[in-house]
Amino acid sequence: MISVPKYIENTKNYSPSLTVDEIVKKYDLNRISVLWNNENNYGFSKKINNNIKLSDFQLNRYFDPLNIQLRAKISSFYNLSIDNVIIGNGSEGLLQNVIRSFCSFDDEVLTFNGTFVMIYLWSNINNTSCKKLKLSENYRYDIKKIISNITKRTKIIYIASPNNPTGQIIEKNNFQKLMTIIPKNILVILDEAYYEYAKAITDEYPNSLDYDFENLVILRTFSKAYGLASLRIGYAISKKIIIDSLLKVKLTFETSILSQKIAMMALDDQVFIKNVTRNNSIELEKYYRFFNDNNINFFKSFGNFIMIDLGSEKKSNELYLKLLKKGVFVRLLNAFGLTNCLRITIGTSDENDYCIKIFKEILSKL
Numbered sequence: 610m611i612s613v614p615k616y617i618e619n620t621k622n623y624s625p626s627l628t629v630d631e632i633v634k635k636y637d638l639n640r641i642s643v644l645w646n647n648e649n650n651y652g653f654s655k656k657i658n659n660n661i662k663l664s665d666f667q668l669n670r671y672f673d674p675l676n677i678q679l680r681a682k683i684s685s686f687y688n689l690s691i692d693n694v695i696i697g698n699g700s701e702g703l704l705q706n707v708i709r710s711f712c713s714f715d716d717e718v719l720t721f722n723g724t725f726v727m728i729y730l731w732s733n734i735n736n737t738s739c740k741k742l743k744l745s746e747n748y749r750y751d752i753k754k755i756i757s758n759i760t761k762r763t764k765i766i767y768i769a770s771p772n773n774p775t776g777q778i779i780e781k782n783n784f785q786k787l788m789t790i791i792p793k794n795i796l797v798i799l800d801e802a803y804y805e806y807a808k809a810i811t812d813e814y815p816n817s818l819d820y821d822f823e824n825l826v827i828l829r830t831f832s833k834a835y836g837l838a839s840l841r842i843g844y845a846i847s848k849k850i851i852i853d854s855l856l857k858v859k860l861t862f863e864t865s866i867l868s869q870k871i872a873m874m875a876l877d878d879q880v881f882i883k884n885v886t887r888n889n890s891i892e893l894e895k896y897y898r899f900f901n902d903n904n905i906n907f908f909k910s911f912g913n914f915i916m917i918d919l920g921s922e923k924k925s926n927e928l929y930l931k932l933l934k935k936g937v938f939v940r941l942l943n944a945f946g947l948t949n950c951l952r953i954t955i956g957t958s959d960e961n962d963y964c965i966k967i968f969k970e971i972l973s974k975l
């Protein structure tokens with residue numbers, strides 16, 4: 610019999626819930642708001658629709674494994690050298706490659722409970738332990754706590770900013786403090802999947818590219834504000850020495866040529882990003898007003914989602930199911946370790962209005 614390593618055997622499969630179509634059928638729904646995956650419900654740039662032709666691609670050919678064109682485009686967009694940029698299968702693919710490149714068995718990843726769950730999963734799959742610190746009051750990051758939990762084994766510190774699912778950021782002063790205090794042999798992964806949204810909301814969001822830290826790797830993606838989640842394309846920005854290691858670990862052809870070409874077109878349409886992020890900020894305020902008016906415990910968000918705390922697992926499960934049965938699909942946060950909470954993705958104006966309407970109806974019947 611083939612033996613499976615314990616750390617793989619003990620890993621739980623990603624178990625998706627019913628599909629949207631299955632739920633629509635099950636509850637005979639005629640209206641829905643899909644607000645559970647932090648996707649961009651406004652879609653993607655219309656410029657892509659107008660320009661794409663399959664015959665423009667040699668789909669039968671392998672392509673440049675170094676992805677020079679897209680890396681050059683991203684590096685010139687940010688005024689960087691191409692040596693500082695790498696492309697991956699979404700920022701999750703890059704997260705996995707960072708762990709594989711830099712962590713061995715006796716190293717430790719240091720992060721928080723209540724952050725992007727894939728950091729726990731990919732550490733585990735790599736047989737690297739992942740230490741999860743408790744978030745502070747109101748589910749905030751505590752930089753002092755990270756610093757005081759560093760040990761000889763700490764190899765990576767993972768911080769999502771904005772954090773999924775809490776929505777908070779690491780502010781400029783805390784980011785600088787963290788980066789200047791920690792030893793330089795610890796690599797900080799700053800996961801900025803929601804960078805475009807946060808930048809549009811506050812000046813307190815640090816522009817991580819303004820700094821020159823040798824032990825920092827920044828992850829960004831085309832999945833969120835650019836609305837290209839299904840294409841699986843993200844990028845990492847770091848020092849050449851880090852990027853060189855990541856280039857060794859990546860799949861030979863990562864990611865598809867179609868995804869790369871579309872990402873290049875997406876990057877050219879910054880008006881789309883401006884509109885999406887502006888609408889997101891407006892819609893967030895709508896939820897804040899509703900939650901304030903109804904005494905729902907919410908947390909100010911810097912992403913395209915918002916987290917609420919219902920006070921108990923029972924209450925969050927009940928609300929989740931009541932919303933689902935009326936066609937409003939939000940996220941339970943058990944996998945994140947935040948069982949009292951729900952996360953709602955900010956959708957289009959109509960979708961948010963429908964969510965708020967159904968939420969109000971549920972509250973009125975309590």
Ligand SMILES: Cc1ncc(COP(=O)(O)O)c(C=O)c1O
Binds near residue numbers: 647800802
């Ligand atoms: C914080 C964070 N990082 C990374 C990702 C993964 O994004 P991608 O689609 O680029 O793999 C997500 C997706 O939800 C996320 O919330």
